[in-house]
Amino acid sequence: MINWLARSAMVTFYPRSEQFPGIDEMPLDEYLARFKRESAPLMWAGFVLGTLFFHLTPLFTVFIPLPAFALSAATRERHAQRLSSHRIYYVRQPVFLLKMIAGLLWGADPAVRSRLGLAPYPADPGTWRRS
């Protein structure tokens, strides 16, 4: 469930444009599973809270008493914009975390990097010296 909610929020932040692919064209489910498995517990907890916060607050931004996932894409995007520029710091911060974690996937995608004149990242080996 949380992955589904997170996906919905992340797609709102990084949609497809003429210049760039959208995050929904990237291996988002695999990324979320990996992030859950690999991230620090506090980081994951912040991400989950940020996701829930995103979906539970449209009443205060676009004044519609529905969770964000039930909004149209355009309204959900307006909600995301208002949250990320909200005057209250502790509203902006959870959204910043969500946007950052989504950005780690989106900005590192080979197609995005290619359009920015950058070579694809080699794989992160995740290895270390064992003896």
Add this chain to the structure above:
Amino acid sequence: MTHFAFREEDLTLEVDYVVVGSGAGGATAANELARGGATVALIEAGPWRDPEDYPSSTYGAMRDVFDDWGVGIARGRALWPIVQASCVGGTTVINCAICVRTPEDVMLQWERDLGVGNKAWRDAIWKHQDKLEVELCAEVVPPEAAGRSSLLAAKGAEAVRYDGHPMTRYVKGCVGSGQCLQGCKQLKKQSLNLQFVPEVMALGGTVLSCAPAERVLLEGRRAVGVSGRFREPVTRRKGGRYTVRARKGVVVAASVTRTAPLLMASGVKHPLLGKGFRAHPGTGVFGVYDHDVDMNVGATQGWASVQYRIEPGMKVETLSIPPEMVASRLAGAGKELVARMGDYRRMAMWVVAVRAEAVGRIKRGLLGEVSVDYSFARPDMERLRKGLALLARTHFAAGAVKVLPGIYGLPYEIGPDQVDLIENGPLDPRSYILISSHLFGGTTMDKDPTRGVCDEYGRVHGYEGLVVADASVIPTTLGVNPQHTIMALARSFADRLLDA
């Protein structure tokens, strides 16, 4: 040559000196002790990653080399991430290896106000820095590796009429791959996992990695060893316990956020333990040009100015960050955000690091968690605004068509006639996205045991055989990058141990 990585079995060793932490302070101290003929065990909480193990992406860097994904935060009115590494070599693996000598005015202040050092002490520090520059191949960033962002900064500073210079870094033959923050796979950066740590092993030392220290062992007021438990770096599963007995002494250099809490956990008593935390928090301003800058091509950091180090108290420098970090740094969401990313190739990011007056505190919670209380004072916010305005002016002088201040409450982009918006910008730290870098304090030096935790050789007042050899001992901000100072202090402290 012995290296123990994560293991299930318990381990017991006995050496002359145990050094906790393998970053700038720990690796340098261990290396000096080993060169002096002592047997040394170097204990590192994180894993040992060789260049072929280094990550490429920011995700990989956060996972593999940042300390606990970079979730450490300085908490005050705003939440500012603390960026440091957890791996053999410590933060020297992920920093830009910037090499700046300890300023004389700072050391004179230490002598005058704290009774720390004298002329001979200062000369010894600088002599160590002379040697370190040779050993670690300190070089000025060559123009061909500087990258356009640094060249633009030099042009802009000249037009605005302040001094700047290509950085001197512990980098031999930089090729400008722009990967300092993930670890230099080109083997050009002389990080200490590649330099001093292997030498410690070659001289008969032992390295324990994946081995967070839990406590310094004390017998009365004498430090006699270190104990802890191996931890698997990916799953965080706990492994065997280790105990390393020290015949002659324990050197703690676990980082500013870890050293004081480790001493607290070990039962070291001092009313100032954890106090005196200081930093150079910083943030950046993007300039957008009418041509490609491609800031990710060239040295990650290549140019700096220290003209304003003393008054008003700040350093400005270039810093290139990859698209995934820019994406979260830019304001907005959705189509608007993605459209803004279209400017990436034309962006240059320059940063200001504030030499802050604010003083914070490092705390250890009931469950052993570490927290840092730290808030900017108003003069620090004023310095920050001045620095950001200076950078904006420099961008425009270098030809930027617009500047992205990244300040809440200001327009997303401003033109050359709007820099005063930054200068008169908000004084609330929550309006800015800062990171806490260049950390100091927690076990500060002072000749007087009632005013400082350590003496001028890092020896903890009131204890025998217990020395702190990282930035925790530094009692003030420096106004420059601290790695060179940390290493010289560590070497000086190790020499004093050997002399004793």
